[in-house]
Every structure is written in structure tokens, then in C-alpha cells.
Amino acid sequence: MRITPVTSNVGAEIEGVDLSVEQPAEVYRQIRQALIDHGVVFFRDQTLSSEQYVALARRFGRPTVPTSGIIPPIPGSEEIAEVRKEAGRDRNVGGSWHTDQAYRKAPSWGTMLLCRKAPATGGDTLFSSMAAAYHRLSDGLKQTLGGLRAVHSNAGVQARMGTGRAPDPEVTHPVVVRHPEGGKPVLYVNPAYTVRFEGWTEAESRPLLEFLFQQGQHPELFCRFRWRPGSLAFWDNLQTWHFAVNDYGAGERVMHRIVVEGPEFDH
Ligand code: SIN
DSSP states (O other), X not given: OEEEESSSSSOEEEESOOTTSOOOHHHHHHHHHHHHHHSEEEEOSOOOOHHHHHHHHHTTSOBOOOOOSSSOBOXXXXXXXXXEEOTTOOOOSSOSSBOTTTTSSSOOOEEEEEEEEOOSSOOOEEEEEHHHHHHTSOHHHHHHHHTOEEEEOSHHXXXXXXXXXXXXXXXXXXXXXXXXXXOOEEEOOOTTXXXXXXXXXXXXXXXXXXXXHHHTTOGGGEEEEOOOTTOEEEEETTTEEEEEOOOOTTOOEEEEEEEEOOOOOOO
């Protein structure tokens, strides 16, 4: 197995492993370590049935049961959800910087995304390191952020996606989270779900939140992954943001997603 970093801040390509067959425990340990080190890992040319895909996910934690109306489960599977943009549709899923399910009390840890159908051009996903974003801040700002909690809500996303569902209750998380594996500090706010600081109004929160949102969007902090059928990305939601780029016009894109429960951070 070869692990090659994509950039010095985020992402690594892993070659030489067939994920459809059971591997020695050491292989999964190395993949997990690469995930901790790089935030997201990428595999190519994987031929996985749904059963093999679920078995792979279980090597890393308990798959969650999808409950979102935006990303429904595929027929016949409890754990696999489908991120689909049909030919001719305008709107995509995940087309803004976010981290999955930050609006939950116990946010999801690992997301696996397996490409089943890729558009002829475009449809890449961007991944940004929120550990690197935190690292770049001044000591003064780090000190201020260390004392803050932020409120997260999926109300905006539910409304934008027109799900007709009531939003989940708001939750709060520390603005700076210590990663439960490895311990690196991570800036845990994101443009899709973070609405204000706890005890502050939205108007008071907006300028500082906007500044923090910009921090994850510096080009040197993100990498870009080009999908082909059989490509698989596995990312750590606690230390990355991602963004599904909606630049493939009328093309069709079908991805199978499994979200794995993992280590919780200190809320
Ligand atoms: C997501 O936001 O979970 C989907 C990302 C993608 O489709 O690239």
C-alpha cells in the first residue's frame, strides 16, 4: 500500500489496496492513521458491491442509518444513502462549504463516498483542512476563540433544499475542538450550519463568523478530487470541510455515501 499526500495540508491518495476483500487489520490501521494525518483519503478503481461497501465501512465504525430527506437510502440497504443529481437538474447536494451533520449533538465522524456515475466533465469535490485554518490564526484570536461556543442549525439548508421538513433543534459545539485522535486543534465552524456564537446575536456574530469562514477557503488549504466510477473518498468531518462543485450542467452524477460513527469530541 502506498500513501501519497495530495498537498501538505489536506488529502492523500492510497494505492495498492483492494477494498472489496478483507485485508489484515494493519491495513485498516494504516488507512485510519492516514485519515487522522491528512483529513481525507482517496482510492481509485474500487469495484465494491453494496455488501462489500458496508463491510468496509464497518471496519472503521458503526454505519449510521440515513434519515435525511436530501440524501435518501438506496433500495435494499439500511446504511447506504444516495447523493444523486439527475441529468437536467440544476441544484446539487453539498454545493457549499460544510461538514456533515455539524447540526447534530453528536456530529458524524467519517463519511465515505463511492462514485457510481460521474459526469463527463466537472463534478469534483473540494476538501479543506480546518486544522490548517486554525493553525494560521494569530495567538490573540486563538485565545478569544478558545472561550467561545457556536450554535449550529440545519434550518437554512432545509429551506434552501426545499425539503419541507422542520429543522432539527439547534445545538452548540466549542468553536475550537481538540481532535479526539491525535489531539490537533481544529476550527469547528462552517458556512452551511454555524449561525452565531452562543450568547451573541446573529448580527454580532456575523463579522467574526464571516472572517472564520474565509479562513477555510484559502486555496492552499484545500485539495480537489476528480471522480471516476470506482473512486472512493473517505473523510474526517471533525477536521475538514467539503464542497461538491456544481459545474457539470446537465450531466448525471451518482454517489453512494456511508456515514460512520466515530470518536466523539468533547462537547
Ligand atoms: C456531501 O456533501 O456529502 C456530498 C459531497 C459530494 O457529492 O461530492
